[in-house]
Amino acid sequence: MTDPRLEGLRRDAPDLRLKTDAADLEHYGRDWTRRWTPAPLAIALPASIEEVQAIVRWANVHRVALVPSGGRTGLSGGAVAAQGELVISLERMNRVLAFDPADRTLTVQPGIALEAVHNAAREHGLTYPVDFAARGSCSIGGNIATNAGGIRVIRYGNTREWITGLKLVTGSGELLDLNRGLVKNSSGYDLRHLAIGSEGTLGVVVEATLRLTDPPPPTNVMLLALPSFDVLMKVFTAFRERLQLEAFEFFTDHALRHVLAHGAQAPFEQTHPYYVVTEFAIGDEAREAAAMAAFEDCMEHGWVSDGVISQSDAQAAQLWRLREGISESLAPRKPYKNDVSVRISAMPAFLEETQALLGGAYPHFEVVWFGHIGDGNLHINVLKPEDVSDADFVAQCEQVTKLLAASLQRHGGSISAEHGIGLVKKAYLGSTRSAAEIAVMRGIKQVLDPNGLMNPGKLFD
Ligand SMILES: O=C(O)CC[C@@H](O)C(=O)O
């Protein structure tokens, strides 16, 4: 280890694990975006809050930028370290610290995987309902940093709703113990909520207390085939009016083709242009009748052309795979991603405009649409043709994102629904947040991170 600053860190935190091998710098310096070449100074793997504080204090002395790092499954470059930063990997801080049956809370370290949280909640007969495909590799700290959403937001809300306590080591090394698991707490600014969604720019989340809830009701999963795009929101309304929806997801035939090419089983004999996967509560005759009524109503109106309902957990998982496998199946094509949202009421008009915009803007690129349409969240993945260079491809897509950002602004939407701004979308933050809001954000950062060391260049410059 040659860098003298790291020798100083060794002295300040003698037991701290540090990695500087080229392979480690490469591995921990990137997330699921592949646009930047990793170039961190080193990787620190603290095992305690005290070690995190020691790192942050050392960074302030030596003015070293810090990148907090969880499972690095992010899609916005929020965990990329390409400028000589010290990566703080929380992967060793991955334990459940406490379960409280009276509060129905689980207190965890930030590096624990979302799936391990699900399992721990289940062991206590409860559930942590935030869920999405990266559950096995993403960490709860990263979920908090982006206020992660996923496939059950329609019923349970985003990560924010489930955090009752949070410990944050600020950019100056102070430990803040925020909200302490209280259900009611009307005592001034709720700093916990500032940390949630702050993308590691205010400090490092070092502990979280998660609210748990009753296990979900028994559910059925239905896959619907839709003849056209403009019936999508009609089908949503028909199902939402009658059923307690746990999820309502949409994808196109393009998306399905990629998942099938990755080994999934075709759901219908014929192909259809659009599909919906929906999961809803069953368990009594009234609910089952309501599901059939919703389906039949949609069939009669010609909004749905075919459907299949899960008859077993295995079949439900198979249907879910068709939706959850999309992102992974597209990854080899280096997709350019948009992750946008509008209010549900604005969805029909926004979808119509976006369809026209993208149809005109991307005549030669394959565009794959999918998303959490029941929450107003649309994912757009544009696939790179082999004969276009990475740089040209991104440059062309950025031109379209500018137009999309303007459209989002008109519809009151957001340039990032659930993936965060990171490096990828910071040029468009101003389409979603006013200048006054961004100025307040900068002011808050200045207070919590006076030397600007926490994940610099992410969210805004
Ligand atoms: O890859 C994407 O664009 C979306 C990833 C994830 O948010 C999903 O909903 O599957």
Ligand SMILES: [Zn+2]
């Ligand atoms: Zn998503």
